[in-house]
Every structure is written in structure tokens, then in C-alpha cells.
Amino acid sequence: MNKLILLDRDGVINFDSHGYVKTAAEWVAIPGALAGIARLTEAGYLLGICSNQSGVGRGLITQSSLAHIEQKMMRAVQEAGGSIHSILYCEHRPSEACACRKPKPGMLLSAMAELRAKPEDTLFIGDSLSDIQAAKAAGCSAALVRTGNGRRTERQISRSCSIRIANDLYQLSEDLT
Ligand SMILES: [Zn+2]
Secondary structure (H helix, E strand, O other), X not given: OOOEEXXXXXXXXXXXXXXXXXXXXXXXXXXXXHHHHHHHHHOOOEEEEEEEOHHHHOOOOOHHHXXXXXXXXXXXXXXXXXXXXXXXXXXXXXXXXXXXXXOOOHHHXXXXXXXXXXXXXXXXXEOOHHHXXXXXXXXXXXEEEOOOOHHHHXXXXXXXXXXXXXXXXXXXXXXXX
């Protein structure tokens, strides 16, 4: 069985935009995030991304833009020395009530099945409450970064919620390796 780290995309790897990251030009990596992915890759973790992209279902992001954003991200990850083994998106609008949109665990369950990892060997890193809820629903551990919505989320979670918290993905990668 593999040790797996799943990541939210917007707010964890790249800056969240007001509204949506709609084009490759709008995709800008958060400082240290790519180095953090490289560090986790070198430490032997399998890595995957599970990202809500309802902008597709809302008609604000085309399939082709989503693909171009992915190409830009994957090239940047590769150039930094990292690997991403699986990328899953939920393209549905909230009103579609699908099983994949976080806080539902659908994408996390699919990624664990694809990459042959058990929930107890899987960590989900996100910046929003819905990420932590999805991790709990999937039976994984959760970690929070203070980038993106992270600082707001940190104030929302109860003190009894003992999850790992780091300033950003690079600091978290140091804690995990
Ligand atoms: Zn969905």
C-alpha cells in the first residue's frame, strides 16, 4: 500500500483568484508550493490533486482552459522536481448535488482507489473547511495550510480539532519529511 498525499489546488498550490482561476495566465504558484511538492515527491509520497472546479459547470471555465491550466501546472511541478500522479476535478455546480464536490468525499475515494492507498495512509491538505470535512468523510487525515482561505478556516475549526497546520505547503512538506 502506498503513502498518499492529496492536495487541494486553489489556495494551496496556486493563488486563489477572486472568482475563479479561469485561464493558464491566471494560474500563479504560491511561493514554495512547487518546492514543497518536490520535497514530498523525493520523500517517496504519491501525490494527487482533488479540486472543486464548479466554474466549468457554471460555464465560466472551458474544458480547454482547464486543460491548459493543468499543462502549465504540471510543467511547473516537473521543472521543480516534483511529480503529481493523479488529478481529479469536480466540475459540477453545487445545485447538481453530485458525490464528488467537496465536502463530499467522492474525489478522495477515487484517488485512493486509483493510487492504491488506504485512508489511514492518506493525508489531505487543504485551505478550506470543506477540505477538512471531505478528508474526515473519506477517513483520511487532514492538514491545513494558512495560504488561500487557510487563516479564516483556522478560526472556524474548533480547538479540539487536532489537525496539522502549517503556514504554507513548503513548511508542511518540511514537517512531513
Ligand atoms: Zn462533482
